[in-house]
Amino acid sequence: MSHEDVPPPARPGRDAYFDNAKYLTIVLVVCGHAWEPLTYGSRTVTAVYLTVYAFHMPAFALISGYFSRSFDMAPGRLRRLLTGVVVPYLVFETAYTLFYRWAQDDPGYPLSLLDPWYVMWFLVALFVWRMTTPVWLALRHPVPIALGLAVLAAVSPELGGDLALQRVLGFLPFFVVGLTLRPEHFERVRSRGARLLALPVGAGALAVAYGVAPWFDAGWLYHRGSVTGQGAPAWAGLLTTPALFALALLLTACFLAWVPRRHRWFTTLGAGTMYGYLLHGFLIKSSRFWNWYDRPWLHTPLGELAVTAAAVTVMTLLCTSPVRAVFRYVVEPRMDWAFVRPPRSGARAAERPADRAAPAPPA
Template sequence: MSEHTLRLRAVTTAGTGTEERPAAQPAARRDSFFDNAKYLAVVLVAIGHAWEPLRDGSRTVSALYMVVYAFHMPAFIIVSGYFSRSFDASPGRLRRLLTGLALPYVVFETAYTLFTRWTDQEPDRPISLLDPLYLTWFLAALFIWRLTTPLWQRVRWPLPVALVVAMLATLSPSIGNDLDLQRTLQFLPYFVLGLLLRPEHFRLVRRRAVRVVAVPVLAAALAVAYWAVPRMTGAWFYHRDSAAELDAPAWYGPLMTLATFGCSLVLVACFLAWAPGRRAWFTALGAGTLYGYLLHGFVAQGSKFWGWYDPAWVHRPVGALVVTAAAALLVTALCTSPVRRLFRSVVEPEMAWAFRRDGHEQRVVRG
């Protein structure tokens, strides 16, 4: 393969999937720390979905569920924002935006709708690209966030502005379900924060002192969550409803936006502090987290239809442990290379035939 071909591939594949590589990082090089963090985050996503049917019968599971939901998606979104820093709306980046997010959104939105019909969860649900179903909201949100990246990079105070947008969203129940904009706007500050972060910021949270402090902080978070389970709703951490929809006074919305943002950042820092920086057995799986994220939902949703949670033992401590291990093993398997090869055509399609080469790519090919 010629040097010019290699250069062209680097141009056309930058930002594959949900990533846009920082400009300073070579296209062929991956950072083990971020791959490890992404893998661990998607494992927590799958475990959280597996715990959902167990919450009613266990205060402990409910507390764990609340803590996990306080930081696992914020961590995912912050890392996604960090890897979107190089998005400049160039033809190559826009092409990857369409093939890496828009097309998978259409495919999986359709697939999840048909699946919910088949499992009789929503037998009459129409196929609608404006109302994201289950996990697909993240693809729609990331498409919007990344498309607005150049704007956030030019605003004088991007994070305060993003927080104000999120706070105002909680006051507006009329935003509705179109593209799940309520959740998109409320999670926006985490993406903008990711855009602002630099490698040295991640090195700060990976220091030994932070790892030591993270242990009691996480323990305290679990204790507070256990206390809070019968006293308050954890739905504030889902960021999908306005204050009115949560039966709270309007002024609760902006206040809880700031409170949950602060709590989530502390827990994200604790999570990242313990993410391994060296290559581990699961590091390579970090490149396939989008596959695990999108595909595990079919099992998570189908498990209720298939009656996997019906046996009484599943709702006991040993059952919760089995469910946790099964969810972790499932999403791990879905991140592996064989699964990625099988589903690459719909998760990371190239579709070079559908786009014209821009002037830069043509110059690279001609040399």
């Protein structure tokens, strides 16, 4: 029996398509991190790296926005936000700091909850985006306003790095786009015509990335700072931010067009992407701290394939049920003791379907 013949499991509230999308996107995240040291000696790897970085985090932000449409500051959803985003941020930001102190023998390295370290910026962004969701849903034209804020961030070098605001605002438009989407939009992007069109578009993007690989700075895709940090005048952000936004949306649509609709062997792993996201940073940083990439064979085509296979395998394992069982107490803690007991009312019952439908926030 082929995978296409396997019916989706009876799991109320979960959509195999989105779990597949989350898993495949988190795999691209870890591959991008694993490829980065290889880009210095390979134009091909650089081209693939640039192509992936042009859309993989925008895709995650968009999916996060789509599943945040019901966020309305209700007590149950606020509790989920605190236990599923704030608590993991506090735990892992502390853990990463202690890890850095140990690995680099730097006991004085500061712990700063206002300066997210490495992958932790996304949890800050997710918290800010979710808390502002009612505002975006109340606006008549939320996407242009969110894009305007992203442009202002791109042209504002004085914004600083507190709470990763550059990135929070830089990726905000994709989250807001997700808030505006409906199921029919995904049906259109999954049509046969859309899938066929995605092939030449994706191939074209890869070809362009290969052409610009020798001189294009991937920092443009990180949204870590203003455009002046890339050596461009501030006014350039007025053009580059909308252009990169349009490119990311186009490539995200191409990616979503080819995400499998039905249950596959990796579908259930889509519920564990937050675990993979938070944990893989320790391995990626270990590879930098202890110079794992100093082996020359890793910089050959066979070595590059080996790095890719290792990245996919590691991320797959980190999303599995055993890993989730071990780390659930810090990634998805219940913390009933910290909250007042909710009233037994129809309002509470009304919250439950939406809360079940929304998967754990993707990375």
